[in-house]
Amino acid sequence: MTFPMFTIQVPGSTANLGPGFDSIGLAISKYLHIDVYPSDSWHCEAKSAMLEGIPQDESNLLFQTALAVAAEYGVTLPYCHLEVTSDIPLARGLGSSASAIIAGIELTNVLCGLHMTMQEKLDIGSVMEGHMDNVGASLYGGLVVGTYDGQRAMLVHQQIHQLELVAIIPSYELKTSDARSVLPPTLSYAEAIQGSGVSNLLVAALLKEDWSLAGEAMKRDLFHQPYRESFIPELRALRTMPEHPDVYGYALSGAGPAVLCYVRKGAAASVQAEFAPYFSGCIVEVLQVVNEGSKVITHDETIRSL
Ligand SMILES: Nc1ncnc2c1ncn2[C@@H]1O[C@H](COP(=O)(O)OP(=O)(O)OP(=O)(O)O)[C@@H](O)[C@H]1O
């Protein structure tokens, strides 16, 4: 039996939490898991049905990221074989691409002995993903609030304890690029002020873990959900349902189509059971916030000493 040299584990994430468009992320209890073996080519083997169809060669996002990091640092990425398992569904708004990007960064960091800082990983991850919300959450775990200017990202991160999640995950995919194409190119000054005020309220509520107030702010998003909800029936359905006493609020997860309900701790299983019959075409699943970000587990002394 051959053992991997090392294993990379990266949590999935939800982004935006309503009005925190491109700037707030939360790590969730779904994982991308990669065992790394020596090889004589770059090869990626998907071990989960969820990953069916991803490229096996260096056109895979994992290798694309790893090679971009190697080029940035002027090093050569050694050949390797990746065995990839994941329960993060692709193109549903649960941060699959960000998890692959963070894994690609960790891959080069370990194989090339780069000793990258968290800031370096965050910056290059944000460049690859185009925004910092999902990559920040996958890297740091917990809640991240930040900004990205096209080159550098800055964030504050904090652990979250008083919350559970119920995810409503449709069977159809929605590519982030498609969900971004429906957003307007500009907002009026008045809309920008109103929208950023709501977003500021969300941040203040999140940092105090005042989830009822956060739920109110989620409803008032002006930045993306009003434009995206017309093609996400699950979000429209939730809006017509009576408020549930254990559900603080709900929001499109990232670019969708999954919707996350923010639920009182201890109540998620009963909310899941109550909501599931209303969303028969979807997986309705309890998730937890995870406060630990990506990690690398080494199994080989030569890797440990790099
Ligand atoms: N483990 C993986 N290995 C290789 N490619 C992946 C992996 N995970 C995701 N991808 C690529 O990322 C694409 C999905 O990215 P996209 O940004 O559209 O959705 P998402 O990241 O799941 O959602 P969101 O960004 O809204 O959270 C997939 O179609 C695939 O090309």
Ligand SMILES: N[C@@H](CCO)C(=O)O
């Ligand atoms: N903030 C991003 C997350 C999805 O990648 C969006 O909503 O488009």
